[in-house]
Amino acid sequence: MSYRAPVDDMAFTLKQVAGLSEMLEQGAYPDLADDLVEAILEEAGRFATEEIAPRNAKADMEGCQLQENGTVSTPEGWKELYQTWAEGGWNALTGPEEFGGQGLPLQMAAAAMDMWNQGSMGFAIGPTLTMGSVEALEKHASKELKDKYLAKLVSGEWMGTMNLTEPSAGSDLNAMRTKAEPVGDGTYKIIGQKIFITYGDHELTDNIIHLVLARLPDAPAGTRGISLFLVPKYIVNDDGSLGEKNDLRAAGVEHKMGIHASATCTMAFGDNGGAIGWLIGEENRGLACMFTMMNNARLMVGIQGVGVAERATQQAEAYAAERKQGKRVGAPKDGEMEPILVHPDVKRNLMTMKALTEAVRSISYRCAFALDQTNLALAKGDAKSAKHWQERAGILTPIAKAFSTDIGSEVASIGVQVHGGMGYIEETGAAQHMRDARIAQIYEGTNGIQAIDLVTRKLPLSDGAAVKEMLVEMSIWAKRAAESEDGRLALCGEEMIESLEDLNFATEWLLSSLKDGKPNLALAGATPFLRLFGLTLGGILMIKGTILSSEQQHSSAAKRLALLRFYCVNLLPQTTSLLDAIVNGAESVMETDVVFDGL
């Protein structure tokens, strides 16, 4: 295993392609100098490479179990790994400075999270949830709650969880049943069961802060009757010390396909009368509080796809460079066997892995950039800019989540294939990446739901103007490439202009379908549309990276051109067939009563 966090390439994509350097130059983050960015990424890369990555396979094999005493075991060394990581300040990267955080832009978190996921998806998903908890408390909790909990969540001394799902309430939270009864002293008794709770219980930290959605008595039906509560595993005394265990427990740990190092728990609240909870934000506004953190959480799950794709690619490339079978065409008959990387079919596999990984990394980092711009504009009170970037981030988020995680799985699967029979043997590690990657397409809103969000909520933003403005910006890079004197880059630009036409056409068609009262036709095309958008956007950002790296004579310039060229000629042509599926395929999706027995 020769994994190494590719810090230089990631830094270039972050600074130049996403645009962090642009923000730094404009003085957006006075405390963040260019060399500090590099130093942080270098150090994160070192931690991912040396500390996290080597433990990934073993943690997968050990997994987490519910013990007889009701606690949940974690893999050997996992607690020490987490504590070393938190003590290194990594959990506090983006946390509010008021509570001990470093207040760094989300772009830095994106790059760091990319590396933690390269190291281990099962590790990185825990802190992702804590980050979300910090955000929800920071934006919605009372000063009292903030003072009591935020510092320790920011430092990582405690971890946070999100408790949304119930057996009958998954993607549709209307049916949620968990109850919250006011005690009268400002607290609530929480009673109910939640499922699929990531890092729901463990002993990595002394306390766990659960954010729980529940219904107040007489709350309106549906999602407008849901409130958000803070429910600590151990009650926190006024002096900050830990008191009694709260009335909650892990009632089960799921047996999953992957991310075995992450305990996915069924949580039982109120076996003995009710777990004590505190309201976050207003009554019946819990879903809005949750939605605040959804954007970031979705981006961070997208980055899981990026991270696992990177890891799988490195592993496959190392194997292909080492494993000898066959010879290149034309080699002497009696010559030695050569590394399989000489075979064109293996080259194609590895080029596909590398090009797609760069595409989804660029999209995800760019999404973080848009979220950072939003926060900056809000902080400045610049409403116009805030709206612009909020809409841009709104469009980018479902693409970053769904396209990146689809690619994560696809790349990890190609990685298995490159290993041949060894890929199917668990000890090799390639299968783990594929098993781990698979969940990211599902949680934080399935990729189908992301596609529906993109089509039905994001395309119509500002009556379609938001997406159209974005498409115009994208076309500028395509034209720059098409006008290049380098014939290879010019060809990429031309391919990209065609794909942009497909994307424009599909966008208009979907907007018209929605306006003309044919929402089912738009919904039927949502998934191919998200892929069409992702493929095109990824290519545009790779053009940007190629042009800028060439201008700046960055060490990655030649490689970026080769990857771009491969991408534009081999993968980008798919946009035409995706457009077909969207525009011509919808009716064939809906007129299927004969297939589904009239359902």
Next chain:
Amino acid sequence: MSYRAPVDDMAFTLKQVAGLSEMLEQGAYPDLADDLVEAILEEAGRFATEEIAPRNAKADMEGCQLQENGTVSTPEGWKELYQTWAEGGWNALTGPEEFGGQGLPLQMAAAAMDMWNQGSMGFAIGPTLTMGSVEALEKHASKELKDKYLAKLVSGEWMGTMNLTEPSAGSDLNAMRTKAEPVGDGTYKIIGQKIFITYGDHELTDNIIHLVLARLPDAPAGTRGISLFLVPKYIVNDDGSLGEKNDLRAAGVEHKMGIHASATCTMAFGDNGGAIGWLIGEENRGLACMFTMMNNARLMVGIQGVGVAERATQQAEAYAAERKQGKRVGAPKDGEMEPILVHPDVKRNLMTMKALTEAVRSISYRCAFALDQTNLALAKGDAKSAKHWQERAGILTPIAKAFSTDIGSEVASIGVQVHGGMGYIEETGAAQHMRDARIAQIYEGTNGIQAIDLVTRKLPLSDGAAVKEMLVEMSIWAKRAAESEDGRLALCGEEMIESLEDLNFATEWLLSSLKDGKPNLALAGATPFLRLFGLTLGGILMIKGTILSSEQQHSSAAKRLALLRFYCVNLLPQTTSLLDAIVNGAESVMETDVVFDGL
């Protein structure tokens, strides 16, 4: 779990689309009446549905372990299942009548194997290997060996294995090291280690017949110095009773991603001087013997993809019809939640699964038809017809193997997605299908190797005439559809004509590249070409099924048209982008030294 073998649809595809009825009408199988075909399929379907399928999940959880006493454990009830199955005569379906087999066409085995794999991939792969052993012995072994072993392998009283792979000799068998030393009495001592041996050891049967590739002393280097040996687990006495244990053992059982019910063993031959083996066929001609059975084995692995796709599809559809989340667009706000199957995105997922499953089933059965035609022509001594069908089967086999297994994995992965979070929980079963399906893309020659075989060995058959004749035949069905009075079918025909143009163009381009001394360009496009071929051929066969089912007023007619229509508008347009990747993408695959550090 509401799995049921879809016998009616399968029978129609087998008889009308593949062409079994055509052969029956021509009197190819005088003993096989139409109602016998139906009866056999019905009974196989019952066995798969009632006996195999219910044991699949539990067997996956239990797996196989190497015991301290050196034996390999199998899942509880597995031995009884296998024995009931063999006693039902299922193992003998295609075996030679001379040795107790039923001598049925391979098409019947294909449909039956489809069902065994629907029931459990981990089960079906065992008998697949026995079938291969029967074939190798029947075609190449001496009368003495046949008389001693064939009847019991045909009945399934004993099982067979194939021992090819060694740690340094996988896809490239040149480096094989296992030795065979002549004892002088007509036997050989086999010494060496083989890996990835499917059903390498178990106690389902009293004996296991290993077919082992090994090198004689002073054999030529490379694959022309490899011989094939029969090496029984227990020596068989002249009276047919079992004698001493041979000098071989399972030295390890792999910890795999899936098909846990199938023990994948490392086999050690000759720890104590040498396992006794008997030569099959001629010295140094072992690879040719192995290749005899390769075609059938590759088809049967392709059918694993078909079977697991069918099972995953049924499971996803049942879940989608039951699981309630959200409501269809336009439903009353206060209405109840509806099954997720009402959502267009879920419909798209299920239609994709169903359409692709029918496509790969049609291709696989058609491949079995071509193999049956070959055998028939050989039996008749009709050399011209034999050559024709041998070439046709040669073209169809890598497509049936690789396209079907790629689709098996893709469909199983969509199945996980339809289940949402539940799909990632092992107890649901959807994840098992995805884990199981993954191996079929790898073993019996990776799908990359199948693509290379298709492009470099099969396209050039009869100087390209074989494939061109096939393309002409395909175009006839496309034209028939295009000329249909049903506008929906006509549209499909038109789409298909376009895809056939893509396929024709790609075929010519690849043949030219090979002729012009640019094999690397052809090799670089092999994988997208195989997919282009598979997508187009699958659609053509679905057109055939749609037209014939409509003409014959078969119950599946309306459903076949709906699936075809979905397929042609949503999936078939991919052929254009695949053509692009083949023709324009090859150089971008090869000019990548800058990416791979000059390797």
